[in-house]
Amino acid sequence: MTVIDSRDIPADPESIERLAAGSLTYRVVDGSDATRAELFQRATTRGFLGAEPSAEELAFGQQTFDARRNTGVYETPAADTMPVATIDSWVTPVTLPGGGELPMWAISGVTVSATHRRRGIARALLEGELRSAVSAGIPIAGLTVSEATIYGRYGFGSALPMAKFTVDTRRAGWAGPAVDGRVEYVDRDSLAAALDTVHDRARSARSGQIPGWPSRWTGIAGLAPGNTDGAKVRGVRFLDRDGEVRGAMAFALQDSSGSFRFALDVRLLVAETPEATGALWRFALQHDLVDQVTADLRPLDDALPWLVRDPRGVTQTVHDHGWLRILDIPTALTARTYSAPLDVVIRVSDPLGFTAGDWRLRLDAQSEPRVEAVEGADVDAELDISALSILYAGGVRAASLHGAGRIVADRNVVEALDRAFVAFPAPALDIWY
Known part of the structure; x- marks a missing residue:
């Protein structure tokens, strides 16, 4: 798989214009300038409420900074000031159901200074990243989040739930x-x-x-x-x-x-x-002197509850973790494998317009998945791009999304979507990014 270098993609013109109207400067940071790199890292650390980084910590973070496309928002056009908002991104392979891969626009380091809230900065940052990804031909974007209420409005969906285990070792046994x-x-x-x-x-x-x-x-x-x-x-x-x-x-x-x-x-x-x-x-x-074991970011089909003598000694808490956002429906949907045949027309709404429209998805055992834009066809299911992105990874049931009003369809269509999209083993993302 050929992976595009996100650092070659210029700053999004629409976000530049939008923030300039509020007297803010939006630009990709020149990573070769040590002062600018340090200011960007310090702003990111501040945004995540961390302590002021030491010289050693800044040197440690430089390798990651150098590998990513770092975009900042500045109060003035001057280059050597601390940004009031940050975001970084890179293009990475993401594993798909069936073991294939697609290039994904990974987003991290999203911060906005507490002094600059409610000025449209986060919107410019997120939408700017998605437009940049689309311009580069990247079919999907992803992130992990500190706040779960922000990203749905940009079309992201909580596609990769994970489990946290707390084990009472004396009760659970082995x-x-x-x-x-x-x-x-x-x-x-x-x-x-x-x-x-x-x-x-x-x-x-x-x-x-x-x-x-x-x-x-x-x-x-x-x-x-x-x-x-x-x-x-x-x-x-x-x-x-x-x-x-x-x-x-x-x-x-x-x-x-x-x-x-x-x-x-x-x-x-x-x-x-x-x-x-x-x-x-x-x-x-079975570690000596240990009464409790905790482990987060475990897959939902982890074997742990079935490896112990008393499963009531294992508490499992499911929470959101990995969020995905489809940017190119034909590329994304034809790249993964499916678990059952399917022939449906889905109507997708998209707040940013990248994927909106009616799409026919045809799957059978004899040929590759086929996806085409259609007009005038009977629509079997309606959903927004966030819901489709959740369904895409294969870890969240279509029936659950239907029950929550996220998919509008007859029950037989929902069942067909469930059978086709489910992935084995369960999807997972065991790191933060």
């Missing part, structure tokens, strides 16, 4: 099978390398996954400067019978009672095989 292989401790540098390697090999198994990047793995391994809890991070990896690394887990322990009993927080568990998943879960749940 009932999983024996595994041929071994778990061993690794230092934090080796942990970062193992997380990277296993995640990259395993991510093609589930739709919604994207590759990580160096600072993501070193951060999870507790090696990022400024991480006050970094020294608490420990790591293990699982080696199969042939000595191949098939799984890795970063975790931290916290004294939870004052009586030398501990809680174990799984920062990330990545596994390439069911054996690796089971072995790493067993290590966590």
